[in-house]
Structure formats: structure tokens, C-alpha cells
Amino acid sequence: MTSAIVIVFVLIAVALVLFTVEVIPAEMVALGLLLAFVMTGILTPEQAFAGFASDTVMMILGLLIMTSAIARTGVMSGVARWLQIATKGRKLLFISLLLGSVTALSSFMSNTAVTALFVPVVIAVTRRMGVPGHSILLPVAFASILAGSVTLIGTSTNLVVSGLMQSSGQAPLDMFEMTPVGLVLVLLGVPYLIFLAPRLLPSRSREASMEEVIRAGHYLTEVRLQKESPLVGKTLREARFGEQHDLNVLSVIRENGDQTSGRANTKLRSGDVLLVEGPHDAILKVKDQSGLEIKAEAKLGGAAAENGEPRSGKDDDRVVEALVLPRSTLLHQTLKRARFRERYGVIALGIRRHGENLLSKISQVPLQVGDLLLLQGSTSDLRALEDTGAFRLIGEADTTRFSKGRTIAACAIFVGVLALGVFKVLSLPVAALTGAFLIFATRCASPEETYREMEWKAIILIACMLSVGAALHTSGADAYVGGLLAGWAGSVTPVWILAGIFVFTVALSQPMSNQAAAALVLPIAIQTAAQMGLDARPFAMTVAFAAGCSFLTPLEPSCLMVYGPGGYRFKDFLIAGLPLTLIVMVVTLLMVPIIWPLHPR
The missing domain is CATH 3.30.70.1450 (Regulator of K+ conductance, C-terminal domain)
Incomplete structure (x- = not known):
């Protein structure tokens, strides 16, 4: 083992720790890792920064511009509106059409954006239907992640794998190369999410403690006692705040800034600010109580009064x-x-x-x-x-910004340029950037709005993590680890090696980003295949499918978005996500060696 290999392993180990603890944003860790490769002489600046000018990053840039524009034109909101009208309160039909819509959109768009669209829809519909939202929100997040394996552009992780394959001398992935396996995963995974996953999720009404039930769905807010309040001079016990207002007093903040806990014998004074929690309807009722006001409204009203404006809100508040x-x-x-x-x-x-x-x-x-x-x-x-x-x-999100003309134009551009890429008229990066240009040229979206909504952090993370593959190859670390794995694999069949690579990739993708996990494992997987005399493509495809399995923890952005509104616990993702991960693993290990033979022809 050379000193360069040791340096690369140490730097990657430090990065893994930082990715896991999340003290520093992931894109900053990746940027620091890139700079460390340069500072230690593992990579030249040209090698390290090549990722920013790579075909992969340019393709991601073009795709993000197009998908952001499509989201702004209202097509996704139109789908959500149709979904609410078509199902008419029928739960099974609703969840079936919902997950079908989620998987269809997520096959070509960011799963994070799709989940963000459908979370409000699910909450609004389930409230009207009187069914628990937590039985549907998690399947929505999982379905959006699962559909990323249907096409090359379903997730940026696939694009990272394709770019690393190309830099390793392999042919890049075609648009629909992953589709046969991806469709099987969707056809098996969606029924699981509809019928079995909700049954695995514990019923909060049965398992939660009384305190947790009371706290469920409660907001934190601040209430100020005015001089005329009948509560002034009373203790919290005498005020019976919880009984009268359905709010739990957590602490009392005096006018001088002193803060005391909300004990029963705490005497209330004029000007006190009560830190309280309770359901949103109880908080809104505070505004109608004599002598009480929500602190945020009090400040706004005071500022307005000083400017000679009325203290009340606007008519359409x-x-x-x-x-x-x-x-x-x-x-x-x-x-x-x-x-x-x-x-x-x-x-x-x-x-x-x-x-x-x-x-x-x-x-x-x-x-x-x-x-x-x-x-x-x-x-x-x-x-x-x-x-x-x-x-x-x-709940009351406005959905009137549906522009039929812009929607048709943006979708036509998206489909058209992808067709040019699929049929090799243009390379996919050129097609994606052409689509981005046409989106702006036809005014389907303005550059300012689109740039503001784009996930620039993802672009920085991916561009920096592409340097990891170069560092592993330049230092010889990928060949070193590949040799160790090849030696160990002499007594087992290649499918078991694929299984080990799958499990290792899934394990890494839980605490860190999927793209980072793929960038770390793929160079080693390719070298392992080379030293075993096997085709590298099935190894790369295994990494691609495994890196998308972010079902075991709520750390994936789509899962984080449903974690709070769904009232989930950390273990819920493990319970419901483990069977889905096993489905993906079994399908991958069965189909990958068939579609991409292990032995080169």
C-alpha cells in the first residue's frame, strides 16, 4: 500500500464521518475533499476541477432548468387537482392514482420536487376523507425514490454513475437502459406500498403514550398578556389556561427578559409572554380572547400603528x-x-x-x-x-397559476429534446442544454425565477464527488481494494460479490448522499470486476440501483419532507423500508446478470 493510497483512504474516511454527523453541509464536505486531494498532490487542479465541466454536470444543469420550469408552469399542480377531483374520497382509488402519478413524474423529474408537490395534496385530501395521513405520506416518498430507477434522468445518482462509467472507459448509460429493471421494481414496489407498508406502520392511537398523543400536531407560539387581561395576578393553576384555551404553557417570559418554567404556582403579570403549544385552531382562538394576543401580531400591529396604518390585517388575510x-x-x-x-x-x-x-x-x-x-x-x-x-x-395553497400555453410549450420542449438525445440526434448533455435555452427563449420561465429555485447544492456536490473517482484511480486505491475483493471472491460466485457491493452501497447511502455513495463505491466495483475478468457494466448497474435505496432512514430529502407532517418516528422508515430494500436487492441480483451478462462476450 503506497502513501498516496493511505492519504486517499484517510481523506475519504474523514469525509464519511462528516457526511454522517452533518455538522457541515454535504456540498461543503465534498468541496473540502476535492481541495484536500489537490493540496496533498493526489490530483492536479485540472483533474480535480474537471467534474465541473463534465458532461454529467452539464446534463444535470439543463435538466434542472427544464424540470424547474415545468413545475412553475403548473403542470404538476394540474395533476394534483385532477387527482382530487377524480378520486371523490375513495381511499384505495386515491392512493392508487396518487402513487401512479408520483412514479410517472418521478421517472423524469426530481423526486424531491414531486414529493413537495404531493405532500399538501395528501394532507388536504386525507383530512377531508377522515383517514390518517401517516398511512399515505411515507408511501408517497418511497414511491418517488423508487421511480428514480426507471430512466437515466430519474435521479441525479444515475447521471453520476453514468459519468463515472464514462470516465473509467465504459460506455455511458442510455436513457432507457435501466428501464426493464426499474419497471419491475415499480410494479412490485407500488403494490407493496399500497397494501402492506401502511399495515407495517404502527397505529399512533394505540402505541403512543398519552403525552405524545396530546402533543401530536401541536404548534409552538408566544402569547402576550395585555394590561386588561383577567388573567393578570392569577397563577397558572388559577387561570386554568389549559382547560380554558386548550394550550399548554411551557414557560413564562417576563418583560425584563427573565424566563421561568410554566409551573402551576407561577403568577402572571401584565406584559408577560407565555410560550405555549397547542393545536392550530386553539392558537387562532387566542386572537378572539380579551386581554390576550399572539406576540407576532402584536409586533406587526404596533409597527403599523407607528406608520399611521391600521392595525388590522388585510381583507384577504x-x-x-x-x-x-x-x-x-x-x-x-x-x-x-x-x-x-x-x-x-x-x-x-x-x-x-x-x-x-x-x-x-x-x-x-x-x-x-x-x-x-x-x-x-x-x-x-x-x-x-x-x-x-x-x-x-x-391546506389553502393557491393553485390558480396554471398556464396552459406555457405548460404545453414547456412539456413539448422537454419531450422533444429528450427524444433528440434518445435517438442520438444530439448527445444527452447537448440536448438538455438546448432544452434549457429554449425554455428561456420561449419565456416558459424566467432565468431569475428558475435560478432561484434550482438545487445548486446538488450540482456542487456532484461535481466535487466526481473527483473521488479520479483520486481513487490516480492513487491506485481502486485497484488495491479491487484486488483484495477479487482475492476474497475466489471462493464465491460473482453474484455474491454483486450482493456485497449492493449491501455496502445501501449502507453508505443512508448517512450520506446517494451521489456521494455511488461515487465512492463505483470505482472500486469496476476495478473488482476487471481483476476478476468480468464485465464491469453489471457491477456499475448494481451500484446504480443500490444507491437509490434510501428507504431505511428519514435522511433522504423526500423522506424528511414527510417525517414531520406524517408524525413518523425514525424506526418507521426501517420497518417499512427494509422489505422494500429487500425487494430491490432481489430484483437487482436476479435481473442485472441476465440483462448485463457478467462474462464479457
Whole structure:
């Protein structure tokens, strides 16, 4: 083992730890790893930065522009609207058409974007149907991930695998090369998600403790006691706050900033701010109680009064729930630091995070993916907020922005340029960038709006992780590990090697991004195949299908989006995701050696 191999292994091990603990964003870890390869002399700057100019990154850039534009034209909202009308409250029909729509869209678009669209639809429909949303939300997330294996562009992980294969001297993946296996996975996986997965999820009404049941669906908010409040001078026990208002007092913040716990003998004073939690309807009733006001509204009203404006809200003010999305620019920021009310003209009445007791002021809680905010604002302000791509409105989200002309044009461009790529008229990267150009040229979407909503973090992560393959090859680390695996594999059949590669890739893809896991495993898998005298393509395809198996933890963005609204626990993903992972594994190990023979011809 050379010193270069040792350096590469050490750097990758450090990166794996950082990917797992998530102290630093994944794209920053990948960028640091790339720079470390350069600083230690493993790669030249030209080798390290080649990923940013690769065909893979250019293709992803073009595809992200096109899919973002299609989402903005309203086609996905149109599908959601049709779904609600067509099912008419029939649960089995609803979930069947829902998962069918999810898989169809996710085969060609980002699973994160598709999940973000359908979460509000599921919540709204299940509320009207009177069925538990948690039995449907998780299958939606899983279906969107599963469908990524149907086409080359179903997920960026497939594009990373294709790019690494090309840099290793292999032919890149064709658009529909993965489709035979992907369709079988969908045909087996979707019935499992419809009929079996909901049965594996525990019924919260039976298993949860009474405290957990009471806390379920509760928002955190702040209530100020005005001078005329009849509660002033009373203790919390005497005020019977919980009984009268259905709100649990967590702590009391005095006017001087002192904070005390919400004990029964705590005496209330004028100007106190009560940190309370409760259902959204109870929070909204506070506004109608004499002597009580939600602190956020009080501040906004005061500011308006100073400017000579009326204290009341706009005539079309609405209260909605908003889901924090993975691409939100407000992630890890507090509402106060982001100047949320000043920037968007919307009031945050409460915040909800499943699985964690929030005991800070809502303005001081750093936002996370899957958080739910209770917002009040005008229709135009709420629509503008959703347009930023930071939130998805739930319940009363506006869906009138359906532009038939732009939708038809954007979809025609998308299908047309992909056809040019599939039939080899243009290479796929050129076709994707041509589509992006036409999207802007025909004004289906503006560059400013599209660039704001694009997942630039994914592009940086993928471009940087492509350097890992180069580092493993340049240092000889891939050949070294491949030789060890080939030597160990002498006593077993090649299918068992594929099984080991599948399990290793799945294990890595749980704590870290799928793209990073694929970038780490693929060079080693290709070298293992070479040293065993086998075709490298089935090994690469195994990595591609395995890297998409993000079903065992809620750390995948699509899973994070349903984690909070669905009231799930960490173990729910393991319970429902393990059978689906086994389905993918069995299908992969059976079909891959048939479609892509292990022995070269």
C-alpha cells in the first residue's frame, strides 16, 4: 500500500464521518475533499476541477432548468387537482392514482420536487376523507425514490454513475437502459406500498403514550398578556389556561427578559409572554380572547400603528400551514435572523417540529427540513412566499397559476429534446442544454425565477464527488481494494460479490448522499470486476440501483419532507423500508446478470 493510497483512504474516511454527523453541509464536505486531494498532490487542479465541466454536470444543469420550469408552469399542480377531483374520497382509488402519478413524474423529474408537490395534496385530501395521513405520506416518498430507477434522468445518482462509467472507459448509460429493471421494481414496489407498508406502520392511537398523543400536531407560539387581561395576578393553576384555551404553557417570559418554567404556582403579570403549544385552531382562538394576543401580531400591529396604518390585517388575510422544503434558503436560519416578517410581509404564528420538544421562542428556532409553520398573510404575500421555493403551502395553497400555453410549450420542449438525445440526434448533455435555452427563449420561465429555485447544492456536490473517482484511480486505491475483493471472491460466485457491493452501497447511502455513495463505491466495483475478468457494466448497474435505496432512514430529502407532517418516528422508515430494500436487492441480483451478462462476450 503506497502513501498516496493511505492519504486517499484517510481523506475519504474523514469525509464519511462528516457526511454522517452533518455538522457541515454535504456540498461543503465534498468541496473540502476535492481541495484536500489537490493540496496533498493526489490530483492536479485540472483533474480535480474537471467534474465541473463534465458532461454529467452539464446534463444535470439543463435538466434542472427544464424540470424547474415545468413545475412553475403548473403542470404538476394540474395533476394534483385532477387527482382530487377524480378520486371523490375513495381511499384505495386515491392512493392508487396518487402513487401512479408520483412514479410517472418521478421517472423524469426530481423526486424531491414531486414529493413537495404531493405532500399538501395528501394532507388536504386525507383530512377531508377522515383517514390518517401517516398511512399515505411515507408511501408517497418511497414511491418517488423508487421511480428514480426507471430512466437515466430519474435521479441525479444515475447521471453520476453514468459519468463515472464514462470516465473509467465504459460506455455511458442510455436513457432507457435501466428501464426493464426499474419497471419491475415499480410494479412490485407500488403494490407493496399500497397494501402492506401502511399495515407495517404502527397505529399512533394505540402505541403512543398519552403525552405524545396530546402533543401530536401541536404548534409552538408566544402569547402576550395585555394590561386588561383577567388573567393578570392569577397563577397558572388559577387561570386554568389549559382547560380554558386548550394550550399548554411551557414557560413564562417576563418583560425584563427573565424566563421561568410554566409551573402551576407561577403568577402572571401584565406584559408577560407565555410560550405555549397547542393545536392550530386553539392558537387562532387566542386572537378572539380579551386581554390576550399572539406576540407576532402584536409586533406587526404596533409597527403599523407607528406608520399611521391600521392595525388590522388585510381583507384577504388567510392562515395556512407551510412546509419547509430542502432547497429553502432559510434552512438553519431563525425567523428573526432571516427578517422573515419584514422580507415577506407574512406573520409566523407558530412552528411545529415532530420528534423534538421546542422550548425556545419561535423567532429563535433554526428552521429544518420538514418543519411546519402556521402563517398568516394576504393571498398575494403567501403566493410570493411560495414562489421563492422555500416553502410549500398546505391546506389553502393557491393553485390558480396554471398556464396552459406555457405548460404545453414547456412539456413539448422537454419531450422533444429528450427524444433528440434518445435517438442520438444530439448527445444527452447537448440536448438538455438546448432544452434549457429554449425554455428561456420561449419565456416558459424566467432565468431569475428558475435560478432561484434550482438545487445548486446538488450540482456542487456532484461535481466535487466526481473527483473521488479520479483520486481513487490516480492513487491506485481502486485497484488495491479491487484486488483484495477479487482475492476474497475466489471462493464465491460473482453474484455474491454483486450482493456485497449492493449491501455496502445501501449502507453508505443512508448517512450520506446517494451521489456521494455511488461515487465512492463505483470505482472500486469496476476495478473488482476487471481483476476478476468480468464485465464491469453489471457491477456499475448494481451500484446504480443500490444507491437509490434510501428507504431505511428519514435522511433522504423526500423522506424528511414527510417525517414531520406524517408524525413518523425514525424506526418507521426501517420497518417499512427494509422489505422494500429487500425487494430491490432481489430484483437487482436476479435481473442485472441476465440483462448485463457478467462474462464479457
